[in-house]
Amino acid sequence: EDKVVQSPLSLVVHEGDTVTLNCSYEVTNFRSLLWYKQEKKAPTFLFMLTSSGIEKKSGRLSSILDKKELFSILNITATQTGDSAIYLCAAPGGSQGNLIFGKGTKLSVKP
Amino acid sequence: GAVVSQHPSRVICKSGTSVKIECRSLDFQATTMFWYRQFPKQSLMLMATSNEGSKATYEQGVEKDKFLINHASLTLSTLTVTSAHPEDSSFYICSAPGQGLYEQYFGPGTRLTVT
Numbered sequence: 001e002d003k004v005v006q007s008p009l010s011l012v013v014h015e016g017d018t019v020t021l022n023c024s025y026e027v028t029n030f031r032s033l034l035w036y037k038q039e040k041k042a043p044t045f046l047f048m049l050t051s052s053g054i055e056k057k058s059g060r061l062s063s064i065l066d067k068k069e070l071f072s073i074l075n076i077t078a079t080q081t082g083d084s085a086i087y088l089c090a091a092p093g094g095s096q097g098n099l100i101f102g103k104g105t106k107l108s109v110k111p
Numbered sequence: 112g113a114v115v116s117q118h119p120s121r122v123i124c125k126s127g128t129s130v131k132i133e134c135r136s137l138d139f140q141a142t143t144m145f146w147y148r149q150f151p152k153q154s155l156m157l158m159a160t161s162n163e164g165s166k167a168t169y170e171q172g173v174e175k176d177k178f179l180i181n182h183a184s185l186t187l188s189t190l191t192v193t194s195a196h197p198e199d200s201s202f203y204i205c206s207a208p209g210q211g212l213y214e215q216y217f218g219p220g221t222r223l224t225v226t
Contacts, residue, residue: 034215042204042217043155088154092215096160096168097208098145099215103154 002093006102023089117218134205140185141207
């Protein structure tokens, strides 16, 4: 059965800290891994990773995929209170091509 | 980018009543749409796959007679929660695959509260 596992489930840091969020996966016919940020509504897209070792970067956020070890990390540097959210990792899988989500990491950034 | 809308964004209903949630792809056609449910402090879980022109495919444990899905056109899928109960209170989100192989576009979600 396809699955996506995230760790930690919850993280509390102070502004300015750097955080690393982890995502491991077991997906048959792996195609891509996606990261989302979810605040109060639907998830918003952050990154899609398809190739190993190529870092994707957007401002203070970056992510990389390791297809050999079947995991990805999401880094956030110089965290701000606005980064507080649930970060979801997902991979297309299942018989319908739907996204399989991890449980998410709840990040709280304290001032 | 592609846009998916959902309506209503928030609904409160009484136990025993039915609620319809609409999911529309605004600028592209979607032969498939996915319906997810998210309980508080939990991740999104796929409920069913809506297919235009054929029956929806439900995930294990999801009652097809309770959660009626109709993919009326290439831009509209509806989820009707029939005889809603308080335990159906949740955040319901639809998504549609985009033209790119790996793209998925989410609606803004519908928060259902059953009293």
